[in-house]
Amino acid sequence: MNIDTIKKEFPIFDEKIQNNDLVYLDSANSSQKPKVVIDRINEFYTKQFSNVGRSVHYLAVAATNLYENTRTSVQTYINAKDKNEIVFTKGATEALNLVANTLGQKYLKEGDEILLTELEHHSNYVPWHYLRKSKNIKINFAEINEDGEVPIENIEKKITSKTKIIGISHLSNVTGAILPIKEITELAHSKGIIVVVDGCQGAPHLKLDMQDLDCDFYAISCHKMYGPTGLGILYGKKKWLEELPPYQGGGGMIKEVKKDRITYGDLPNKYEAGTMATAQVIAFDQSIKFLESVGIENIIKHEKELIEYGQEILRKNNSVKLIGKPKNKGGVLSFTIEGVHPHDIATILDEDGVAIRAGHHCCQILHDKLEISASARASIGVYNNKEDFDQLNESINKCKKIFELK
Amino acid sequence: MNLKELYQEIILEHGKNPRNLRKTENFNKDAKGKNPLCGDNVHIYLKLNENKKVEDISFEGSGCAISMASASIMTDLVKGKNEFEVREIIEDFLSMIKKNPELKSKNLKEDDKTKLMCLSGVKQYPMRVKCATLSWHTLVSAIENKKKKVNTES
Numbered sequence: 001m002n003i004d005t006i007k008k009e010f011p012i013f014d015e016k017i018q019n020n021d022l023v024y025l026d027s028a029n030s031s032q033k034p035k036v037v038i039d040r041i042n043e044f045y046t047k048q049f050s051n052v053g054r055s056v057h058y059l060a061v062a063a064t065n066l067y068e069n070t071r072t073s074v075q076t077y078i079n080a081k082d083k084n085e086i087v088f089t090k091g092a093t094e095a096l097n098l099v100a101n102t103l104g105q106k107y108l109k110e111g112d113e114i115l116l117t118e119l120e121h122h123s124n125y126v127p128w129h130y131l132r133k134s135k136n137i138k139i140n141f142a143e144i145n146e147d148g149e150v151p152i153e154n155i156e157k158k159i160t161s162k163t164k165i166i167g168i169s170h171l172s173n174v175t176g177a178i179l180p181i182k183e184i185t186e187l188a189h190s191k192g193i194i195v196v197v198d199g200c201q202g203a204p205h206l207k208l209d210m211q212d213l214d215c216d217f218y219a220i221s222c223h224k225m226y227g228p229t230g231l232g233i234l235y236g237k238k239k240w241l242e243e244l245p246p247y248q249g250g251g252g253m254i255k256e257v258k259k260d261r262i263t264y265g266d267l268p269n270k271y272e273a274g275t276m277a278t279a280q281v282i283a284f285d286q287s288i289k290f291l292e293s294v295g296i297e298n299i300i301k302h303e304k305e306l307i308e309y310g311q312e313i314l315r316k317n318n319s320v321k322l323i324g325k326p327k328n329k330g331g332v333l334s335f336t337i338e339g340v341h342p343h344d345i346a347t348i349l350d351e352d353g354v355a356i357r358a359g360h361h362c363c364q365i366l367h368d369k370l371e372i373s374a375s376a377r378a379s380i381g382v383y384n385n386k387e388d389f390d391q392l393n394e395s396i397n398k399c400k401k402i403f404e405l406k
Numbered sequence: 407m408n409l410k411e412l413y414q415e416i417i418l419e420h421g422k423n424p425r426n427l428r429k430t431e432n433f434n435k436d437a438k439g440k441n442p443l444c445g446d447n448v449h450i451y452l453k454l455n456e457n458k459k460v461e462d463i464s465f466e467g468s469g470c471a472i473s474m475a476s477a478s479i480m481t482d483l484v485k486g487k488n489e490f491e492v493r494e495i496i497e498d499f500l501s502m503i504k505k506n507p508e509l510k511s512k513n514l515k516e517d518d519k520t521k522l523m524c525l526s527g528v529k530q531y532p533m534r535v536k537c538a539t540l541s542w543h544t545l546v547s548a549i550e551n552k553k554k555k556v557n558t559e560s
Contacts, residue, residue, distance in 0.1 A: 339422075341470035343444050344413070347531060351409050359444045373445040373468050402413050403422075403471075 001298040007383045009034040009290070020353025023388045028173050028201055028332050028379030029357050030223045034290050037227060040283040052278055053252060053269070067278060070285040071268070077288050078208040078218070080235055084267035085210075087234040087241065088276055092200045092221035093123040095234035096167075098271065099196050099217045100127035102244040103165060107194075110136040113162040115193075117142045117150045117179075118369050119172040122362040124198040124219075128167060138162070144369060148175030148324020152183050159187075165194045170202025170218075174363050174377065175324030176307070176332035178206065185214045194240075200224055204381070205303060205330045207296045210235055226381075227287035228280035234271070241267050248273040299382050303331045306380055310389040317393060319405050323375055331380040334361075337396065340403045342376040348402060352395040412527035412534070413471065416479075421471030424478035430464040439467075439544030439556035441536055446473045448541050450481075450548045458489040463545075470537050476525055477541035483518045489549060496542050502526060503538055 007013050010032045013022055024032060044066070050059035052067040075083045089095045108114075114128050118141050131137040140163075142155045155166065166188050171178050181202075185195045200221040202208070210218060217240070222231040236244075246253055246264050250273035255263040264270050291299070310333050314320045323334040337345060342358035349356055357377045360367045367373060378392055400406070433451035440447045446469030453462040463481045468474075480499075484492045491513040498511035499522055509519045528538045544556045 341474075343446075343470040343534070343537065344472070347412065347534060348409060364445070367445070373447070402409065403418065 001294065001302055003302070003383065003385045006294060007385075009036070010383050011035050011038065013383065017353050017355075018351070023352070023354040023391045025378035025380065025384065025388060025392060026355045026357050027204070027224070027381035027384075028361075028377065030229070031204060031226050031381045032383065033228070034226055034286070036286040036290060037283050040286045041228060041279050044279050044282050049279070051275055063278065063282070066282045066285070067276075070281045070288070073285050073288045074233055077292070078203075078210050078220075078235060079212070080210045082238050085235055085238050085241065087236065087268050087271040088281055089232040089234050089271075090230055090277065091223075091232035092198065092219040093127075093232070095217075095219035095232045096123050096196070096198060097127040098234055098247040099219070099236070100131060102247055103194070104131045104135055104137075105245050106243070108135050108137055108164055111138070111162060112164045113138045113140055113160055114165045114167060115140050115142060115155065115158050115163050116167045117155070117169065118144045119148070119150060119175060119177065119363060119366045120167065120169055121173055121198060121200065122364070123200075124167050124169065124196075125365070128165075141365065144175070144177075144324075144366065147177075147326050148172065149177040149326045149328075150179055152180055152187060155184055156187060159191060159193065163191070163193050165196060167196045167198070169198045169200075171205060171330040171332075172324075172326075172366075173201045173332060173379075174334050174361050174366055174375065175326055176329040176334075177324060177326035178202070178328040178330050181213050181215055189214070201330060201332070206300065216240055222280070222284050222287065225284075225287055226290055227284040228277070230277045231280040231284060238267070241271065246270050246273070250274040252276075294382055302382065303380055306384055306386065306389070307331055307333060309386050310378065310380075310392070313389050313393050314396075317396060319400060320396060323370065332377060333379070334375045334377040336372060336375050337399060337405070339405050340399050342374040344403070345376045345396070345399050348399045349392070349395045352391065352398070354392055354395045356392075408527070408530065412531060414524045414527065416521055416524045417471060417475040417527075420475035420478040424465075424474045426464040426478065426481035427466065427474075428464045429466055430462045433462070433464075435548045435551050437544050437547035437551070437556060439540050439547065441469070441473070441540050442557060444470070444537070446470065446537060446540055448473070448477055448544050450477075450541065450544045452545070452548045454489065460484050460487055460489075460492060465541065469540070470534075472525070472528060472534055472537040473540055476538045479521050479525070480541055480545065483514070483521070484545070487513060492545070492549065496546055499542055500539060503528065503535060 050063040052064040071086045142158045188195045195215040196217040197215045199218045203220045204225045218235040220233040223229040253273040346358035430451040435452040438449045448467035451464045455461045528534045
């Protein structure tokens with residue numbers, strides 16, 4: 001795999017950002033887009049645009065086919081059993097809200113418990129939090145260990161006879177820990193517990209096989225997968241999606257509407273109310289094709305090497321403290337510098353064209369646990385190389401110089 | 407953009423050794439402020455005497471160099487001023503950070519103005535303006551004894 005060639009497929013790297021070459025280390029936040037995806041949006045709006053699933057005219061039928069093609073591509077890419085297990089949403093956040101809301105409506109009862117982990121992103125906590133009040137549900141948190149992982153024992157410890165749902169990240173957006181979803185699901189299912197996976201960071205970096213993981217729900221953020229913003233995917237096992245009630249009401253999701261009764265459409269329409277992010281869905285097919293052309297095995301290998309290189313180089317840098325050292329780690333390196341606040345780090349790095357994120361990364365519970373208010377995070381995508389980490393290190397040294405650290 | 411303008415020596419020095427980073431005993435007004443996007447937080451304690459003069463002011467909290475320096479400089483220079491003067495200084499500072507090229511307040515000494523102008527570097531960094539203003543908004547809230555937390559995102 002030639003990174004230089006891959007990088008050339010992303011037009012943003014031809015741009016000068018404040019007179020600098022862009023060193024983009026913020027892909028966990030959102031990835032950059034390959035030209036094929038950008039072009040596809042333009043092409044669809046220019047030559048093929050129509051709404052989908054409604055009208056019978058030529059453009060509408062063609063657009064509907066394109067839209068459904070992406071669903072099939074996604075099904076294949078994540079190895080879902082059925083095409084109708086793929087629901088498009090406006091983002092992974094909406095996907096998780098959909099699951100929490102509909103499970104809350106139909107499945108959960110007062111006193112039931114939901115088990116999350118301390119490293120969950122707010123989007124896999126806040127939607128469940130709503131059920132605390134509306135349904136009197138209790139939320140428990142499986143603890144992280146000192147390496148920033150959540151071993152399966154820590155999950156098992158917190159399971160009670162009332163646990164109905166386990167909500168977990170596939171890959172932590174702060175420590176980079178990859179959670180053993182398959183094993184956790186096996187354990188959960190043996191106790192009749194539903195498993196909801198936040199796959200925002202897992203999907204761009206790991207091999208996805210829903211039938212192998214066997215989880216009940218898996219939420220995907222398309223803009224982190226070299227795709228357009230405004231689009232997410234909810235994978236849900238067919239039995240659940242059929243059994244659970246609709247999430248939003250509106251056009252496109254109904255079968256029959258009468259003054260005294262309404263019946264809902266079949267899957268996947270039941271969960272796709274209103275006009276969807278049509279152009280984004282159609283362009284996302286190109287993101288899948290891009291990922292397939294590079295090959296997920298190649299991506300995994302490249303990113304593993306790169307993260308190991310980044311870790312090594314930052315470990316050698318005095319005053320830099322890496323957050324977590326999970327044995328099984330994905331494309332995220334979070335760190336702090338003793339004496340420099342992460343926001344000051346980010347501003348100084350930005351001056352060199354190095355884009356990172358600083359803050360709590362929507363993981364306040366995790367940061368509270370680590371007893372820090374914020375951290376700096378360098379996260380990678382398929383286009384990053386070792387030079388990016390060299391530049392990161394150099395810019396960190398500039399921080400240290402400004403703040404007079406050794 | 408100019409990092410040297412943002413991270414002037416005075417800022418770095420105040421950021422490293424913030425003045426009045428403690429809790430005033432017998433404070434009679436206080437308020438908390440938070441910048442939820444970056445996690446910066448500040449708690450201002452104010453002791454006004456019967457003539458509404460700032461007898462003591464202090465703060466607790468954590469944040470970036472800019473926010474710590476801003477709180478440090480602010481608490482230093484409002485000490486001894488009366489409520490009316492403090493409000494006028496706050497307004498002047500916030501206007502300077504937003505748009506005015508300089509400080510106009512007659513209640514500020516020249517060297518106080520120089521110190522405050524060191525914070526004007528944030529003007530070139532729109533995402534960092536709220537770092538510089540958090541403690542000032544929180545001070546307003548403390549004076550008014552508002553119970554609601556200052557939140558830079560609302």
